[in-house]
Amino acid sequence: MIKPYGDSWGDGQVQLSFTLPIPAGPRAREAARRLAAQMGLDDVQVVHMKDLSGFTYFILYGSCRHSIDLDQIPLAVAEGEMMTFEEINHFVRERLGRKVVVVGACTGTDAHTVGLDAIMNMKGYDGDYGLERYPMLETYNLGSQVQNEILLQKAMEVGADAVLVSQVVTQKNVHIQNLTELIEMAEAEDLRRRLILIVGGPRIDPSLAAELGFDAGFGPGTTARHVATFLVRELARRN
């Protein structure tokens, strides 16, 4: 069982900030404190309060009452199991004996390719090469604003093993609708079992991905190696 660590084990120290839609003052300060207490913090301190013309911004500290059981957390790829660039290529050569075909796109109306590019582009992100760089991966980056239908068509056309979907815009949960549609279309066309479906984006996590029917979901901080490790292992498992 773990809790947040400030400067000693178990102190549960948490920092948070938020805005309340009321003018600053003693009442606003107390409102912020009570709200934090309801969030599960003890010994709440409002360390900063600033009036933003009718709104008030707060920075607070408190000690979190809750703790987490690490054994209860599912993961697509556990830490320490991530393979290197060479290991992944080697794994594909040895275990699958052919190139793995991957199609990626930002779907729906989403025009933000930053996440997709970080995973797919040659250059990759933060020193971690993108999937295009892997000799044993054959990749198709379809770019932004791709309709689910077109994505699946392309996946069939090139005989894809996996489909990567990136969703950055999540306002009003537009991504949920869009991702659900993809799964439904894949099922309707009997493609669901033939494809590994992976979703990524700043608001994506493994539980959401599983709930929507994807094989894996990757959130912030994911690099190409992460995705590739999962992908090739899952493919080997299915073979």
Add this chain to the structure above:
Amino acid sequence: MMKEQLSLDQGKVRQARELAHSIALQVQEDIRKHTTVTIERTVARLFGIDGTDQDGIPLANILVDQVNRAGLLDRGIAFWLGNALVALGQAPQQIAERCAGDLRIGELPLQDPRKVEEVLALYTERALTAISKQRQRREEYKERLGVGEEPLKYVIVASGNIFEDVKQAQAAARQGADIIAVIRTTAQSLLDYVPYGTTTEGFGGTYATQANFQVMRSALDEVSEEVGRYIQLVNYCSGLCMPEIAAMGALERLDMMLNDAMYGILFRDINMDRTFADQYFSRMINAYAGIIINTGEDNYLTTADAFEKAHTVLASNLINEQMGLKAGLKPWQLGLGHAFELDPKMRNGFLYELATAQTIRQVFPEAPLKYMPPTKHMTGDIFMGHVQNAMFNLASVLTGQSIHLLGMLTEAIHTPHLADRILSLENAHYVMENARDLAGEISFRPDGIIQQRSEAVLDQVVCFLQEIAGKGLKRSISEGYFADIKRPLQGGKGRDGVLRKGLDYQNPFMTKMGQELGVDHD
């Protein structure tokens, strides 16, 4: 006042500018040949056609589509409207409403050409007078209240609900913002019509509609009086409806418009001929309305490497400048874009940022440059992000940038929360006030890293523009010269909406504005 920190080889600057001029001239040949459905809808809108039919389709679309389907649009919608005005003796709006029913204006008997001319001249004058009045009002406001001190602090609102946007915009102005941009909803750029009325739903932004423009402009007028500073409003003249948005903005007194000559091709995969024709007319309207345009070169560095491809930004700035001047924009209206996008891990990255920002400043001394904050290397670490933005703020004040788009510490996480914007304003205020006159106190070593980087970039710009001038702009784009993105010559969205002008083509707005702006139609 700008300080000439760097010693630029003026011969090379001149050479680069001449190359950009010849590149713009080549494209201009094509622009002259074409009109598009949105250009014609713009003419309809300027004649006063507004609103939608029962199904929510804008009347401007209904009218233009009808004439286009009849194969008559190559003469220009103005001619058919003018003919209908004379034939029916009704106002343009009534005619458009009847076109939503069973009126076919292409089938009306042709009227006395002199009468058609007269009525067209009358309606053209009326629209241009309305635009001039707004221009005058803006000038009065600016004169009376001022606009704040450069670098002007530019923030975005993007709640999806125009009435929510108003609250956030006013709060931002009270906290020191000088310019408010209302980000458009995702994918509006790919709609081949402009939505109608005030809107309260959007994804990652708010629909650009004429009614929304009006709501926001009047809210900003109100807060401008309160804070004693004219708060400028920005929207997006981009996508498939560039000139229509320009017309709406001109009528509702927007102050700035994102309005790039190539952005739509590169980043929205819009057809080249469509974009080039649309940008020309939209820029002419912006020129006439006294609106400052913002170009989108900053985007290049989000897809291509910001260090290796720094020269593509300056090269594109030069092309955008020449195409803008061709459309009648004046140097003070050219908010050429660039960005602070180097990898924060790079040793001396800040020096290289200063080198390009100062070079661009000196190449365009009169232009209100638009400087964009870090986005590519914003990770979700808001604390680090806040520091990156502080460095960006310092680079901006040090190199005398004009339109300063505030970086948000929550970039890459969500559209800004109210507090994010205020934290960014505080950051910018602190850094810029603290370093206000630093530029006047320092100079760069003539043999130093910054000077050398500037020279290297300028050399690359000249080579790059030579290549493009040789190949032509369209072919260069198709080969991935900008942003590492390739777009096919004949492909792209909106291609259906491009028409070759007939010999008897008429666009009285283009003619009249062109004359007044001193644009050479050749």
